Amino acid sequence: MELLYEEAGQPCFGLPSALATAYGGDLGFTTPCLYANFVTSIDGVVALGPEYPSSGSAISGREPADRFVMGLLRACADAVLIGAGTLRATPGHLWTPDHVCPQAAPDFAELRKKLGRAAQPQLVVVTASGDVPTEHPAVQSGATMATTANGARHLEGRLPAACTVFVAGERPVLRMTDVLAALHAHGHTTVLTEGGPHLIGSLISESLLDELFLTTSPVLAGRTDTARPGLIEGFELLPNRQAWTDLISARRRGSYLFLRYRLRSSCGLGLGLSAACRKRCPT
Template sequence: MAEDSTARPVAGTQPGSLEPLELLYEEAGQPSFGLPATLATAYGGDLGFTTPCVYANFVASLDGVVALGPEYPSSGSAISGREPADRFVMGLLRACADAVLIGAGTLRATPRHLWTPDHVCPQAAPDFRELRRSLKRATPRNWLWSQRAAMCPPSTQPCSRARSWPPPRTAPADSRAACRQPARYSPRSRTRLRMADVLAALHTHGHTAVLTEGGPRLIGHLLGEGLLDELFLTTSPVLAGRAGTPRPGVISGLELLPNQPAWTDLISARRRDSYLFLRYRLRTPSGGPALAH
């Protein structure tokens, strides 16, 4: 999930000077983009995706917390401790994407955040641009998904764009816009929009590599339809604890165990000090698990 954009850049976080991530394990035969040398050095190796793909990125505490509750909107920053290596990986994953899909709750929680590679790790901006030039990709487009209605900023992205979607509950979002007075459109159909429809709409815009930094509920919807391909999980060396306030893990709104487990395979593991950067591939589900009600 996104970190607070008000966090100041940390000195010495240029890819060339950042202590490289230590590669602990890498599955052989993974796709490779051929990262620019500075990015490959900082990441501790190469990175790539076979498209079309949907991949998620989270930072979690040791006890599995990814969000601290509504009174703590900057959960990602608190959990990660604004670790420079985590911010670099966030930027790298965004740089590899055609689109970044977020949920309305994520936008409300971090209204000043920009879901772009340069924003989260500005020191690596020239290298991110070099990577995107080599991939022949523009800056990743931000898309906002809302379970109840289409949302988009009233300035640069009119909601008429969303109305072309059947039913229109997803709209392109300029991530510079805060969620103070979003334009809304209530679809005529009251049936829940399938995530497969959302991804199909993104594909019509040429977005085949989709990164989601949405919250646990959005991940639950993707997993519920068997549409999540990979999960990047940063494990932060902090204990968050739980008391009266709900503090979800990676998935919300979907029960898998014991009847419908979603197994994964570890395909990459890296380390920086006491932080672990893990990459998992979801095993192909048979028809996808059903959403819990």
């Protein structure tokens, strides 16, 4: 990947040399940190609709560099946070680094060992109702369900033994603040979210999202009467609420752009650390 721009003083983990070479530099995060990763078409579509399973692959064209970045961001995380809709829309998927980029699996494993992470990030599925496809291979592999008291009752006796359930707060409606607090209490302080758009909307509405990785695919998706969401659904920002970001990294591979943004609205709020506490790369 060709590095086009990087803000000086970014946190760094010291990637294994093979990963640093492929990525075009180092990568790291503050602790705790919640970061998102999405791929979008040029016209702003991130999902093609419920009738198109695994639509992210269609938007990305299964670009190897995009799949490498997906794997790398998962390899850095304690946990991967998704909504139940994303689970249903991606049958057969596993939210592990090597699932999307198997050729880099040994290097991902080396990075996770260096960071003191478990062998694989913990998959956490957010579901207020408890309505999840329990036969999904990612659930069968041992996912964590973040749900309400009613959702937990609905899931009782339906999940494989490898799964865990935690009730996030006492409210009938899930607050992502409670979900993140529960994840931190379980030791998951570096969290990647891969959506979907309604989950991202909830996270942004509560000023919880710290960073966004956005791959711009050189494709036009188009829209007719089919719902084809953008990055955020279920929460309106402009013109009454502003959520500005700062571009902190830009990379290119062919006609694909790989952009990294820091959300200004999360600076000094919620669960993040101050800049003075960050481990930074030398400039």
